[in-house]
Amino acid sequence: MQDEAKAIVYWTNSRPGGYASLTELAEHALQREIERMRAEFNGGQPLPAYATDRNTPRPPPEGRR
Numbered sequence: 001m002q003d004e005a006k007a008i009v010y011w012t013n014s015r016p017g018g019y020a021s022l023t024e025l026a027e028h029a030l031q032r033e034i035e036r037m038r039a040e041f042n043g044g045q046p047l048p049a050y051a052t053d054r055n056t057p058r059p060p061p062e063g064r065r
Helices: 002-012 022-042
Strands: none
Touching: 002 022
């Protein structure tokens, strides 16, 4: 996957819609996934902040990806 990501940056960095760096590509991909997860799990809204207290209960797992 890393080699393909590097190739995407190499071949698209000077084109409209391309990526100037691996960081830019990763940020864009992560943002799309965050938006998808918000839509799927929280009606499109941001999920509640991460609980730093380890005793805070979490919802039971329904199945992992």
